[in-house]
Amino acid sequence: MATILVVDDEASIRRTLREILEYEDYAVDAASDGEEALDMVHDSTYDLVLLDVKMPKRDGMEVLESLSADRPDLPVVMISGHGTVETAVEATKLGAYDFIEKPPDLNRLLLTVRNALDRGELETENRRMRQTITETNTGDLTPIVGESAAITDIKETIERVAPTEARVLITGENGTGKELVARWVHRKSNRRDEPMVEVNCAAIPSELIESELFGHEKGAFTGATQQRIGKFEQAHGGTLFLDEIGDMSLSAQAKVLRVLQEHKIQRVGGSRTVEVDVRVIAATNKNLQQEIEDGDFREDLYHRIGVILIDVPPLRERRGDIPLITEHMADRLARRNGIPPKTLSDDALKALQRYEWRGNVRELHNVLERILILTDGDTVGADDVQRCMGPQTSSSGPTYDLIHTYDAFSDARDQFEKLFIEHKLDEHDWNVSQTAETIGIQRSHLYNKLNKYGIERDE
Numbered sequence: 001m002a003t004i005l006v007v008d009d010e011a012s013i014r015r016t017l018r019e020i021l022e023y024e025d026y027a028v029d030a031a032s033d034g035e036e037a038l039d040m041v042h043d044s045t046y047d048l049v050l051l052d053v054k055m056p057k058r059d060g061m062e063v064l065e066s067l068s069a070d071r072p073d074l075p076v077v078m079i080s081g082h083g084t085v086e087t088a089v090e091a092t093k094l095g096a097y098d099f100i101e102k103p104p105d106l107n108r109l110l111l112t113v114r115n116a117l118d119r120g121e122l123e124t125e126n127r128r129m130r131q132t133i134t135e136t137n138t139g140d141l142t143p144i145v146g147e148s149a150a151i152t153d154i155k156e157t158i159e160r161v162a163p164t165e166a167r168v169l170i171t172g173e174n175g176t177g178k179e180l181v182a183r184w185v186h187r188k189s190n191r192r193d194e195p196m197v198e199v200n201c202a203a204i205p206s207e208l209i210e211s212e213l214f215g216h217e218k219g220a221f222t223g224a225t226q227q228r229i230g231k232f233e234q235a236h237g238g239t240l241f242l243d244e245i246g247d248m249s250l251s252a253q254a255k256v257l258r259v260l261q262e263h264k265i266q267r268v269g270g271s272r273t274v275e276v277d278v279r280v281i282a283a284t285n286k287n288l289q290q291e292i293e294d295g296d297f298r299e300d301l302y303h304r305i306g307v308i309l310i311d312v313p314p315l316r317e318r319r320g321d322i323p324l325i326t327e328h329m330a331d332r333l334a335r336r337n338g339i340p341p342k343t344l345s346d347d348a349l350k351a352l353q354r355y356e357w358r359g360n361v362r363e364l365h366n367v368l369e370r371i372l373i374l375t376d377g378d379t380v381g382a383d384d385v386q387r388c389m390g391p392q393t394s395s396s397g398p399t400y401d402l403i404h405t406y407d408a409f410s411d412a413r414d415q416f417e418k419l420f421i422e423h424k425l426d427e428h429d430w431n432v433s434q435t436a437e438t439i440g441i442q443r444s445h446l447y448n449k450l451n452k453y454g455i456e457r458d459e
């Protein structure tokens with residue numbers, strides 16, 4: 001049974017979350033402030049922390065920072081009230097697994113909790129595996145599924161390159177499988193019993209990246225209350241995966257270059273030099289040649305990291321792999337969601353092959369999860385795919401527009417709410433009571449939204 005720590009200064013939220021989670025058979029402890037929470041985490045083994053952003057004394061962000069430093073394996077989900085959603089989004093960039101809004105929506109809460117626990121388990125599992133893996137035991141790492149020429153080529157390159165010490169640069173759009181390739185290079189390398197440490201360079205603010213990579217001494221800067229070991233040191237003997245390296249600031253690039261030349265680091269605020277033996281694998285979705293031309297990426301660093309180049313093509317350029325990948329994922333997803341296994345008809349697989357998949361394999365994974373959950377019966381047909389995906393087959397459509405038009409989460413959410421409400425009203429011939437009932441909100445709440453977004457019936 002997983003044990004969850006709920007941290008919130010509001011007793012009513014603590015009570016609600018406890019009731020919901022205990023009903024789902026989780027064991028729940030609660031803390032009413034950050035100080036108490038840190039003590040409790042120190043003294044017990046929790047599988048997940050639900051952490052309020054705004055609290056008196058130590059607020060959620062401070063507690064998150066402490067937890068990320070001391071217990072990086074412990075998943076943390078932020079709970080945000082009105083007006084703190086942006087902070088919560090910021091927190092996810094700093095290592096929180098996800099965030100939920102108050103008052104918590106039951107389905108979203110349970111899905112987030114389950115996913116966060118899965119992730120925590122996976123990480124614990126990965127750590128355990130690192131110690132025991134032998135070449136024949138490839139553990140639980142997802143295989144690279146596909147028989148297209150590009151994927152076959154990538155698998156061959158991995159076999160050839162992994163056992164060497166060569167640095168590898170993996171390029172490709174988001175969600176194509178770059179991280180999976182990196183994990184296989186490590187898994188098949190002679191360093192497989194040592195850690196593979198990952199740094200997402202895009203998620204770390206530029207002023208923190210140095211301390212993240214090289215660590216810092218106590219008192220090195222305001223907020224450096226204790227010594228911290230950086231990722232290079234953590235990866236000593238193993239592999240350091242620099243994800244989204246194209247987003248690293250020029251000053252951090254200069255420092256990484258020096259480490260790659262000298263195999264030594266200095267913690268921020270420290271004077272001692274520490275030798276590090278690390279193999280670097282880097283990945284980016286950016287065109288680094290272009291970044292070099294624009295003066296945003298150092299050419300000398302590019303040559304250092306890119307000894308072996310692996311380009312993972314977009315899924316739409318290897319549509320032949322879609323049925324294989326889908327079938328592989330369908331089994332795992334059914335098991336994970338506790339639903340009976342389902343077969344996809346040939347027509348359903350063909351329908352999936354026609355989409356653009358701008359989010360690549362990750363999007364296919366998410367869409368498939370939705371299809372499997374929403375479809376009754378044991379076979380998924382082309383009509384089920386259509387129903388869950390909508391008819392769009394190109395790089396347009398409302399979702400794509402939403403994602404690409406808005407930068408701020410709140411703007412995209414508002415626009416989505418507006419479109420959704422208009423669509424549902426149309427479906428119910430503008431009967432507000434019926435629409436409110438179908439979408440599960442109070443009629444008065446729906447009227448508020450109509451006012452807020454200026455939604456009116458087109459005559």
Ligand SMILES: Nc1ncnc2c1ncn2[C@@H]1O[C@H](COP(=O)(O)OP(=O)(O)OP(=O)(O)O)[C@@H](O)[C@H]1O
Nearest residue numbers: 142143144145173174175176177178179180361362
């Ligand atoms: N060929 C494949 N076979 C099976 N699963 C795959 C394959 N390629 C990717 N996946 C799965 O798709 C998801 C996305 O892959 P991954 O995280 O490696 O992509 P990425 O290119 O690193 O994404 P990003 O650039 O957004 O970080 C993962 O769950 C991964 O296991």
